[in-house]
Amino acid sequence: MLAVPGVLPSDPERYALEVKWDGIRAIVYADGEPKVTGRHGADYTRRYPEILAHAVKGAVIDGEVVALGPHGRPSFVRLQRRMHLTDPEPLVLDRCPVTYLPFDLLYLDGTPLFGLPYRDRRALLDALDVGAPPSFPGESDLLAATREQGLEGVVAKLLDSPYEPGVRSRSWIKVKHLNATEVVIGGWKPGKGRRAGGIGSLVMGVFTPRGLTYVGHVGTGFTDDTLAELYARLRPMEIPRSPFHNPVPWRNQWVRPELVGEVAYTMWTDELRLRHPVWRGLRPDKPPAEVTAR
DSSP: OEEEEOOOOSOGGGEEEEEEOSSEEEEEEOSSSOEEEOTTSOBOTTTOGGGGGGOOTTEEEEEEEEOBOTTSSBOHHHHHHHHTOSSOOHHHHHHSOOEEEEEEEEEETTEEOTTSOHHHHHHHHHHHOSOOOOOEETTSOHHHHHHHTTOOEEEEEETTOOOOTTOEEEEEEEEESSEEEEEEEEEEEEBOGGGBTSEEEEEEEEEETTEEEEEEEEOSSOOHHHHHHHHHHHGGGEESSOSOSSOOOSOOEEEEEEEEEEEEESEEOTTSOEESOEEEEEOTTSOGGGOBOO
């Protein structure tokens, strides 16, 4: 079940608020052989072995994988160090641990809980004592508190709503302090100066009814190591022609539109361009076909 972007509801007494964690989605199964999967079914069991500590026999739990930074806040940049490691070594697990934050309960002792209202599923989850972060009534000041603490925002969840697998439902509303969106990488502009010989900026797109649509270049938010890693991944993906249906300024090196990234930005323009985009990292958990204009 996915949330829609929006603002806090005008009838807050019907909702509970949870912190929106800056990580990736994961399901923990312990209704048989314990395992962890991603949103689209990828096996994360060996990738994030720490998560199995949250397994409760007979339960299937939904939640978020995060990597905490030095100040105790989720760091998506830090999580990037684990995303591409399918079987991390013990030293990596020690230096860059991840944390699992459960927020919903889908099955318990062989019984599916999708039809139960959120308030009941949440009560059952809390009773399992698996370290679920608290949920607050809609009248709380959680949104202001997350802003003060530098967190991403909140999710407002309708108290009497069922769990809708695979649906982006208006029963869950995500309210972010910073705008962020996924983009598909369709190429890069060669760098100049200290970036000469590598990537200067990435060419971004989203899918519209006409196909992959250019929405801008992003050239900030990168470290030198990040640019080097992106260059190594994109070089084998080069293609001779633009994958975008609309014109793209400057001379760019084109690539197959198979990698998804996330950027922060200030606004969308009327021409469907992202203003002031800042690179946040790759999103290997998001398929390109799901990256559409919002």
